[in-house]
Amino acid sequence: MWLAFLRNRTAIAGAAIAVLIFMTAIFAPWIAPYDPLDQDPIFRLEPGNQEHWLGTDDFGRDVLSRLIWGSRISLVIGFASVLIGMIAGTALGMIAGYYRGRVETLIMRGIDVVMSFPDLILAVAITAALGATLVNLVITLGIVMTPGFARMAHSALLSMREREFVLAAQSIGARDRRIIFKHIFPNIFGELLVAATLWVGVAIRLEANLAFIGLGVQPPTPTWGNMIREGVDVLINAPGISVYSGLCILVTILAFNMLGDGVRDMVDPRLRGI
Amino acid sequence: MFQYAMRRILISVPILLVVLTLVFVVVRVLPGDPAVAALGDQASKEAVDALRAKMGLNDPLWLQYLKFLGSLCRGDLGTSIISGFPVAAQIASVVPFTLELTFLAVFLGYLFGIPLGISAAVRRNSFVDYFNRVFSLLGLSVPAFYLGILLILVFSVKLRIFPVVGGGEFWDLEDNLTHVALPALALGMMMTAYVTRMTRSSILDIMREDYVRTAHSKGLSDRKILYKHVLRNALIPIVALGGLYVVVLIGSSVMVEIVFSRPGLGKLLVGAIKQRDYTTLQSVMVFYAFLVVAFNLITELAYGLVDPRIKYN
Amino acid sequence: MKRLAHVLLVSVFMIGLLWGLAGAADPAKDQSLSIAFDAGDLKSLDPHRAAATADRAIVDMMFNALVRYPPGNQVKLEPDLAESWTVSADKKTWTFKLRKGVFFHPYAGNPNGYELTSEDVVFSLKRAANKDTSAYAGDYGGISVDAVDPATVKITIDKPISDPLFLAKFANYAGGFIVSKKALESKGEDWFKTNPVGTGPFKFESYEPRQKVVFAANPKYFRGAPVLKKVTARFMPDVSSREFGLQTGELHIIEGLKEDKWIEKVSTFKEVKAPTFGPCETQMLYFNMSIPPFNDLRVRKAFSYALSRDVIANFMGKSLAVPIYSPALSPPALGALTKDEALKAGLVFDNNIELAKKLLAEAGFPNGFKTEVIISEMSSSYQKPMVAIQALVRKAGIDMQLKVVDHASFHSKIRENASPIVYYASWRPNEDVFLTQFYHSDSVVQKGKKPITNFSHYGLVDANGDGKVDSVDPLIEQARLELNAAKQEALWKEAQIQILKDVVAVPVIRLKYTFPQKSYVDLGYPLEWSWQTYSPQITEKTKILAHK
Secondary structure (H helix, E strand, O other): OHHHHHHOHHHHHHHHHHHHHHHHHHOHHHHOOOOOOOOOOOOOOOOOOOOOOOOEOOOOOEHHHHHHHHHHHHHHHHHHHHHHHHHHHHHHHHHHHHHOHHHHHHHHHHHHHHOOOOHHHHHHHHHHHHOOOHHHHHHHHHHHHHHHHHHHHHHHHHHHHOOHHHHHHHHOOOOHHHHHHHHHHHHHHHHHHHHHHHHHHHHHHHHHHHHHHOOOOOOOOOOHHHHHHHHHHOOOOOHHHHHHHHHHHHHHHHHHHHHHHHHHHHHOHHHOOO | OHHHHHHHHHHHHHHHHHHHHHHHHHHHHOOOOHHHHHHOOOOOHHHHHHHHHHHOOOOOHHHHHHHHHHHHHOOOOOEOOOOOOEHHHHHHHHHHHHHHHHHHHHHHHHHHHHHHHHHHHHOOOOHHHHHHHHHHHHHHHOOHHHHHHHHHHHHHHHOOOOOOOOOOOOOOHHHHHHHHHHHHHHHHHHHHHHHHHHHHHHHHHHHOOHHHHHHHHHOOOHHHHHHHHHHHHHHHHHHHOHHHHHHHHHHHHHHHHHHOOOOOHHHHHHHHHHHOOHHHHHHHHHHHHHHHHHHHHHHHHHHHHHOOOOOOO | OHHHHHHHHHHHHHHHHHHHHHOOOOHHHHOEEEEEEOOOOOOOOOOOOOOOHHHHHHHHHHOEOOEEOOOOOOOOOEEOOEEEEEEOOOOOEEEEEEOOOOEOOOEOOEOOOOEOOHHHHHHHHHHHHOOOOOOOHHHHOOEEEEEEEOOEEEEEEOOOOOHHHHHHOOEOOHHHOEOOHHHHHHHOHHHHHHOOOOOOOEEEEEEEOOOEEEEEEOOOOOOOOOOOOEEEEEEOOOHHHHHHHHHHOOOOEEOOOOOHHHHHHHOOOOOEEOOEEEEEEEEEEEEOOOOOOOOOHHHHHHHHHHOOHHHHHHHHOOOOEEEOOOOOOOOOOOOOOOHHHHHHOOOOOOOOHHHHHHHHHHOOOOOOEEEEEEEEOOHHHHHHHHHHHHHHHHOOOEEEEEEEEOHHHHHHHHHOOOOOEEEEEEOOOOHHHHHHHHHOHHHEOOOOOOOOOEOOOOOOOOOOOOOOOOOOHHHHHHHHHOOOHHHHHHHHHHHHHHHHHOOOEEEEEEEEEEOOEEOOEEOOOOOOEOOOOOOOOOOOOOEEOOOO
16 A cells, blocks of 8 residues: 555655645744744845845745745644544534434535535635634634535445444444444545545635635734735735745645545555556 | 426525525624725714614614515515615626636636546556646646736736736627636636546546446457547536536636636625625625525536436435 | 647637737727726715715716815815805805806706706705715704805805815815705615716716726716716726736726835836825824823823834835824824924924833833734735834834734724724814814714714823823814914914823824826826825816827
């Protein structure tokens, strides 16, 4: 299984980039040459130079430092929201799929309600209602991610519950919880993991979109989404800001997509190379 | 099948009702006062209070809720509490733009995506395949608004080929098409990426099916197998899934509409949020839900039509 | 298959290209002007409700008033719908003679329009005074309007006020605009909301929500038919979109950023110029004296000393920002305290960190203090200056946290008395309005009789620590009733001096605006001041010159 992963060059590249971004995020305080909030009223919107490699923004803040710190927020949002969505969605989906009956109807119709809105529209509405803070954004994107995981877990469980090993476990009197956690969950985990990897990218992109509309984490906190927004406003003076932050987002999402493809090949060898 | 459709529509009714309630609640939770937003900072407290009363915001919440449901039942989407324009007319004036954009993007996606996907599948692991994978991953990764800005910089600002402001006159074909070209391309890139990936994996899946192997063993040429057996079976479901893509793109079109200052549902929604325009906001949200439910149903039925294995009961 | 795809791909692109290249008409012949505002949408087409910059500019094209501020140089008033006026010796009765041959725009039910009479003026001014139909009803208390004959209007006021103050109420600003009585009476208020009927150079044609308002020339305009045949006002909240449009020539005039480096850059675009104009907005920092520690004069003074207007003005850009020293409107407004006067009175607390620290220590904060301030997301008017101020006061040990909220929430929150400091950008038609709204005790948020924008609670609290409530209410009221313009100005200045003494607010900067435009657009007047639309006015003389 791991061999399959290692043989996949794109996946390796994706993983390598992801690790690099992680390191950047973790060691941001040591890597960043300046405080990302430090302003310099005199050297504003400067192009790249020896002191500020990527120049300074509208407030005279060091763009490189902000990009480095911004990786934290993007990753936190990407991972935390997918984690919330995965835990909540999987739990709901599995409960619905395992108990059937009214519980199932209630949960799955609830999921239908949430899915009655396009992702971005839902995210925009919830963020606007809750107020745009980091925690609220994570919650919002978590809610947006939940139905997908729920449906996936639900259908995986339905196909699973009639399988021999589950029936066998039931016949020897194993308790529900034990069956779910010991027998069913490990079997659908791979599929969930693939989706999760891909959706980290989706979450990061949604955050960028929200920031562009003005519903991202509020300034002056540096996030890549915010920086694109601010960069577009000063596009003619400092085109670099939006280009660099856009590239950061692009590369990160790309890395997770590549990684996701690789993980899928690993989990489901039948689909290798697809 | 007709029966099935009716049943699905009936199931959708309670869902839409819950959606309505949810929308109503979310809209009221929005921080900020629409009366202050409407009158601006110079208005006196009296004027603000008077306007609040006029907007119906001083009614108890349950009454506002009943009024909202009541007028919706009568098919009345209300009037904007800010500008006084009927919401239905506002939506009607922008929906053609949004649908045009999304349909065109889906069309472009199929137009580019299917040939790309086929060529990648046929020459698996070749340079073409590799290029396609990178290209489609890029398409999935680049935010649509970012691509939009790049397109503007190249095609409008530098080359001066396409306009950048607004959506043009909808019924003036030339004006319309020049205005929609770049936004559709920006969204279409995303769609192309989806379709390319889907096409490729779908074809590879089918190539492994028993009947294809049988065809090979019968000695049919690769070309013939590809066209007679594989493509047909691989592409039909992809095309039938178009409705789902429309849903995805209707959501993403917001970004493109903003970048190109194009009229559209998304722009209406974001504007309504910024202005705390409760009536417009809730009606637009409801309309989105309606569109999604409708397109999901269409997709489901279309899929059933092309896949005889699915039975409606 | 692949070949087919290639053919299709190439042909789609070719068609697109040809289509794009084909459309090229002569723009100067069209005389169709596009102006883009930094706004998401229109809020109101009703002149008695219009408040936002874009709305004011839009109603200004469609409506007139009895008198007007001349376009581009809005210091003195001149006749508009009234051709002349007289005032009684006691200044209680004003008689306006209406201009002849002024026609309302045609509307459904009256396809040729009709001639303006005193009936319309009386109806409009009563409408402006009614709080159900006007956001400016408060300006017309104690005023009655009567028609003497079809061409004469008599306006009486219970408590006479000085000429400039009186006439300002009937100028082309806010409640002064004259609307069509017949249209409103026959069609109703709701209809009028979306079908404005006025007498101005341009008539309303269509409105697309969140997109644009389109106007057509009014050939019967009493100053002569406009040169422009069509005007499109667009709502484009993204500055980059506006820039793109200006670069491609799809837009002729765009609302600019208040950012000097941006202006510099825009001016380098082909055929684009970006003149700045005033007065536009005074940015003031109001201390909320109901929230400690800002109830302490020493703390407020320390905060003032920690600031440096010059640093902030430099930060905002020298071509745009002018340091100010008056806590109300600054020069050239009538009755505004000048820098010299403030200096002479010893009331410029600026740029002295040592003194700031000393005062803080005296007030019991030797190590400074921490405070959280709510500000709007709007960049140049709120975030940028506040961020600069944040950095400046940090040197004095004041840790000012900024809580950024969207603009609508900001306006609600500060009216709920939720912020210990309110940074506010504004301009008002005259010192009376400004002083009343920001410093009169009636205007105190939540607690006043007519709460508006007195965030500091001045007039209800003891500002200087002598145990008595401090107030400029008497000065404001006395000035309002003063009929002699010179004496009135002196009273206003006295009020400003007292406000500075009590350190109720810190005057920071006045920020000018810019609306970059294609150099081949001739506004028809030199644009120096615009304090009634905050934007270039599109008049009957505005035109597009021949160009490539």
